[in-house]
Amino acid sequence: MKKYVLTICTLLCAAAMLPSHVIAQDKSSDADAVAAITKIENDLVRADLAGDSAVYAKLLADDWTAGSSFGTWDTKQSMLADMKDTKNNKTNSESISDLKVRVHGDVAIATYTTTYDSMIKGKHQSRTVISTDTFQRQNGTWKVLAGHSSQMAK
Secondary structure: OHHHHHHHHHHHHHHHHHHHHHHHHHHHHHHHHHHHHHHHHHHHHHHHHHOOHHHHHHHEEEEEEEEOOOOOEEEHHHHHHHHHOOOOOEEEEEEEEEEEEEEEOOEEEEEEEEEEEEEEOOEEEEEEEEEEEEEEEEOOEEEEEEEEEEEOOO
């Protein structure tokens, strides 16, 4: 009988400890995801400054779309084409701030503020926008699925 009670107590203790282990693992996983997405957002800024379309080709999902602060939709293909047209598209300066990343399993949302000075489609643009990017972990790596930016009120 004592052996039976000891076995039951051991199982109950193990069951009680399991959720805290799972929660700790989730927090660690979330922290890793936040770090990875923060790095991606900063890599995209560096890619803009360098005119490096290869970074975008690697990080954007094939069906990526984004609503711009100019009221247009961009696709991965249109973004890559614009980046290769360096005569009409060039980033002179860009910075991000107020970056916040929320993780929900294999999906994450990044919100931030961007200030830039660029030539976009042949027109000089200098503004501050608020942006949201949606990410999904695909085959162990994070991809940007969609984005949206709105110009901040002056």
